[in-house]
Amino acid sequence: MRVIGLISGTSVDGIDAALVELEGQGYDLSVTLLDGLTWPYPAELQQQILALCAGEPVGLERLAHLDDAVAHSFADAAQALMAQAGPAELVASHGQTVFHRPVGRPSLPGRGDIQLGYSLQLGRGAVLAQRVQLPTVSDFRQADIEAGGEGAPLAPVLDLCLLSHPTERRCVQNLGGIGNVAYLPPWDRQSPAPKVLGWDTGPANSLIDIAMHTLSEGTLAYDRDGAWAAQGTPCQALIEAWLEHPYFLQPPPKSTGRELFGWDFFQRCQQDARARGLSAVDLVATLTEFTAASVAQEYRTFLAALPDRVLVGGGGSHNPVLMARLQAHLPESAVQTTDEVGLSASYKEAIAFAMLGYWHCQRFAGNLPAVTGASGPVVLGHLSHPRLSL
Incomplete structure (x- = not known):
């Protein structure tokens, strides 16, 4: 299966896109990097993301706009890569992390409430799926968080x-x-x-x-x-x-x-x-x-x-x-x-999410509980299908 993996890291220095050929089941995988590129954010969008990460207050309408704008930039990266290297069958997108709170202590003394971790990535998969007209796996951290993990690191x-x-x-x-x-x-x-x-x-x-x-x-x-x-x-x-x-x-x-x-x-x-x-x-x-x-x-x-x-x-x-x-x-x-x-240092993280997207389709658990602190292995990601023809 030809899968495009997409990620922009905490440096917010651009979107890494990798087209990967994957074969096999579970850990018995053959992984070949076919091509990759780094797609720059528009300057204004990059500054808006950095300001949000720095704690600048944002209204809900603007946050929704940023979410969609990031998704469109990720779609631009995927389409540029396919124009350069040929078609893909699946997109797997980590998105852009703008807030990450690890697993916390009980929220109120004496109550024993468990505070789950929280991690927010912009660039929603549904918009990305519509733009590229391909099934898209996104929101990789949530299932691990729901299992008591930190949702990170996943690579x-x-x-x-x-x-x-x-x-x-x-x-x-x-x-x-x-x-x-x-x-x-x-x-x-x-x-x-x-x-x-x-x-x-x-x-x-x-x-x-x-x-x-x-x-x-x-x-x-x-x-x-x-x-x-x-x-x-x-x-x-x-x-x-x-x-x-x-x-x-x-x-x-x-x-x-x-x-x-x-x-x-x-x-x-x-x-x-x-x-x-x-x-x-x-x-x-x-x-x-x-x-x-x-x-x-x-x-x-x-x-x-x-x-x-x-x-x-x-x-x-x-x-x-x-x-x-x-x-x-x-x-x-x-x-x-x-x-x-033999593994690209520049596109390693994008390759990782291509692999996690491939495993989602196989219903194979992609987290490592000893790494994230989750209670057990879980299948990662949410699959969005294109519902509209463009």
């Missing part, structure tokens, strides 16, 4: 299927806006699938991107090739202070987003940097070092043994300074991109 199941090794312990580290990891024990594929650990490690590019946009007065969206970080000197005292954030003390399963590591946290970082007289490039270097240090600290705190190899995907895999610092913090492990073992 580690792809890592289990495609990146496990018969003798190596591997960590697959995504460095998108937020970082997440899958810890893969050795697996020879002749035995039952092992227990995979996974969680959000904290910020990846989110703080660096906000810094670049702020410090460049809107002219730069990210630190291309780590050029600013390479010119600066990290402040170790600030890194150690930021690593005391309560999120880093919380054991997995756990997930996070811009609600914790977004604009508010960056403002604290900027104030701290000013108090110590850091230059703009010093601040970017410090945030880059903080990202690498936080990933390594999460591994050392919550893994029984460090991995033999760390395979990195997401936008951060293209930042040589960030990659070098991650290797420096994990000298016991070989740090590489997933490209080096």
Whole structure:
């Protein structure tokens, strides 16, 4: 089956679209990336999304408009990819996360109410299905949340299927806006699938991107090739202070987003940097070092043994300074991109949702309860069919 996977991550830097050929059942899959592209948001829509993620108040009518506008941008990405690479039979869309609240404590003392997690993605599947005139699977997080999970991270199941090794312990580290990891024990594929650990490690590019946009007065969206970080000197005292954030003390399963590591946290970082007289490039270097240090600290705190190899995907895999610092913090492990073992680092997350959409059609559970904290395995996603002819 030819499936288009779509996702825009917490960096809101564009829509990744991957056309994938999938064959097989369950974990016994053949997955081939046929083509991919990154589709830019219209500038005004991107700014509206970022403002919403930063907590700007929004009326319900405007929120509905944004929901549809994101869906149309996702449809544009899917149609551009099909024009470039040929038709698909199914679309699987993660959408654009604008709010994520993990599983909470009882809401009122003494009552024992269970507060389920909450996660909101814009870009509704029904609109997308109508635009592309294809069955569309969307809303992937909800079923896991209803089972008591965090609804995130969901990509580690792809890592289990495609990146496990018969003798190596591997960590697959995504460095998108937020970082997440899958810890893969050795697996020879002749035995039952092992227990995979996974969680959000904290910020990846989110703080660096906000810094670049702020410090460049809107002219730069990210630190291309780590050029600013390479010119600066990290402040170790600030890194150690930021690593005391309560999120880093919380054991997995756990997930996070811009609600914790977004604009508010960056403002604290900027104030701290000013108090110590850091230059703009010093601040970017410090945030880059903080990202690498936080990933390594999460591994050392919550893994029984460090991995033999760390395979990195997401936008951060293209930042040589960030990659070098991650290797420096994990000298016991070989740090590489997933490209080096045959899986596109740029489109890995889009491939994951194509796979989850394919599994939805097979009624195969796509979550990993040990990763999300769900009470058990569940089929992910909601299927929308085109009902109108265009």
